[in-house]
Amino acid sequence: MSAFYARHRRTALAAATALAAGSLLVTAGTATGAPDTAAASAAQTAAVPAAMPVQLSPAARTALLKAAEGRTADTAGKIGLGAQEELVVRDVVQDRDGSVHTRYERTFGGLPVLGGDLVVHTSGAGKHLGVTKNVKAEIKADLTAEVPAAKAKTQALSASEAADAEKSAVESSRKVVWAADGEPRLAYETVVGGLQADGTPNELHVITDAVSGEKIHEFQGVHTGTGKTMYSGSVTLNTTLSGSTYQLTDSTRGGHKTYNLARGTSGTGTLFTDADDIWGTGVASSSSTDQTAATDAAYGAQKTWDFYKSTFNRSGIRNDGKAAYSRVHYGNAYVNAFWQDSCFCMTYGDGSGNTHPLTSLDVAAHEMTHGVTSVTAKLTYSGESGGLNEATSDILATGTEFYAANATDTGDYLIGEKININGNGTPLRYMDKPSKDGASADYWSSSLGSKDVHYSSGPANHFFYLLSEGSGAKTINGVSYNSPTYSGTAVTGIGRAKALQIWYKALTTYMTSTTKYAGARTATLSAATSLYGSGSAEYNAVNAAWAAVNVK
Structure with missing residues (x-):
């Protein structure tokens, strides 16, 4: 589980200043389920490389998983695992050219191997193409415990x-x-x-x-972030009519539901319902039954689903056509949002005074992307891998924001710019120069892993901005950026659409739970090779962008 932004121990929470909310118009609430593909031009490539993923039906995905499960012993032998090692199938991705990438967990002597996950790559004809794993050698360990x-x-x-x-x-x-x-x-x-x-x-x-009783490691499992929304203006929502009452359930996107915790901190809460299908007022109130936060959360879930489906052919967080769910009004004046694998859900606090909910579009997409990471690379939420986990959520939330093309919340390379956590109108994070937030790193260094994961994410966010837009001063959608590089060498971007495809393929195909920055460089170069060819302009741009953040 991860919170949306970092907290420091034993310090009081800073109160966010009031957010201005203009007069908003109401639009109809029940719409067709078709994604708004007109807004997708900034998030998709013009060409469709053979290495891009196909959209698998639930039946096709199940068939691939079952086939992989039936040959785990044979696969273990082919990739050189030892006699006490076994494979457990976790996920599968198929490319347009028929190639299949199967993700496995590993056991040794019947025990789970943490950090032993791997991905086996196979051609459409069934030929073994290689394996991506962290532990190269055969696992050997004494299974006799000396510590109770x-x-x-x-x-x-x-x-x-x-x-x-x-x-x-x-x-x-x-x-x-x-x-x-x-x-x-x-x-x-x-x-x-x-x-x-x-x-x-x-x-x-x-x-x-x-054996020794020494603490080896620790990591946190909780990943921290028609209606009138507070942050995205008037929007169209998919709802479900049950009898004479409308429910905030989107049956066109895997059955996503939005629940009210009403200041509680556990359980599912109560499903939001409404008599006239007009949700929220556009201004948050301190009431625990306020619909505005729920409207923003439902809209964020809707746009995130559409972005992943339109851009990567991914159907839901698990890629199984089923939605997670959202909970709003968590706790009392809770100034954060988080994703939790154990409930497979997103949760949002109401912020300072219970009137500043953390339900903006980029926060919603950020949290749901933690779910995508948890079922793909499963990047451990500490050290460098934790920074890459956070950066992945920032990167794909940025893609979602540009995809949505919402006039009230236009796409940018700023994170949390709408929720005013700092109380002075500044965003939480900056992708063009992460250090502008006062804590994030612009470049990789050997001490990066000791930072909070929200700050060790900086070099990866910086890499993505440089890969997308390049270095130097420029203005995009009215926002000014001026991105530096480690050595001062200029970098030319390849466009956000291609940068998104490269990061997503690296995440789902070439990263594992313990991937660090050097491994992320290798993974994105492998992704660029698969998508655009070794030595291509895209491959060279990836190499240059990593060098620009001191990952070589």
Whole structure:
């Protein structure tokens, strides 16, 4: 689970200033389910490379998964796994040329191998094309534990309490093989629940060496962000009529539902309903039944679904045609938003005074993209991989914002510019020069992994901007940018459409849970090669953009 923006321990929350809300017109609420493809020109390539993914029907996807499951033993042998290693199928992607990329988790001696995930690449004719994995050698580990599980649980609770978490309690503990750092060893994975210091749900994963008792690693499992919306103006929503009452359920996009937690912090809440199918007022109120935040959340889910389907042929977060769901009015004056794998849902707080909900379009798309990452590369939410996880959400949320082409919230390379978290009208993050937020890094360095993941995302966000638009001063949709480079060498962009295709393919085909910045460079170069050819202008631009953020 990840929150939308970083919190610092033992500090008071800064109150956001009031957001201006103009007079908004109401439009009809029940519409056809067709995506607005007229707005998609900025998010798609003119040509359709053979390596782009096809849209798989649920039946076709299930058939590919079952076929892969039936040959796991054979595949394990082909890629050189040891006798105690087995593969578990997790996901599959098929390209237009018939190539198939199957993502696996790995077990050793029956135990899950954390960091052992891999992707096997096969041609349309069934020929083995290679494998992408973090752990190159055969996994070998002594499975005899010398430290009792109780000690691991105690250590995990201490780590949670050190982070000022409240109501900490061990939710689960299991033996695993830890291979994320390249040295496989027996360990315990303990998950601690409760609430983080700012009220965000806690799912702290603590990894303890089962032989020495040393804490190896920890990461957070909660990923932090017709009606009148607060941020996107008057919009058309898909709703469902049940009897004489309309429900905020979008049956045309996998059945997405928007629920009201009414200041609660657990459970699903109550589905939003309305008598006349006119939702919200365009101005948030402090009422726990206010519809405006729900309208923004539903609109964000709708546009994110359409962006992924139109741009990448992806049908929903899991690519199975089924929607996640959204919850609004979380907690009391909670100034954040988050994605949670355990409920497969998005959750939004109402912000300062319960009148500044964090439901803008880029926040919504950012959170849902954490879900996409969780079912594809599953980038671990700490260190450099955590920064790449956050950057992925920023990158694809930016793509969604440009795709939506909303006149009230035009596309830009700013993150959270509508929600005014800082209280002075400035955005939360800047992609052209990340350090403008006062904490993010513009360039890679050996200390990058020690930063909060919201700030170690900076070089990847910077890379994407440079790859899309190039360096130097320019104005896009009325916003001025001036992007520098590490060595001062100018970079020429290839356009946002191609940059999006390259990042998405790298995420879904070539990244794994422990990918760091050097690995992200390799993954995007592999993606550029698949899509546009080795030595192509696009490939060279990827290489130049990474060099420009000091990843070589």
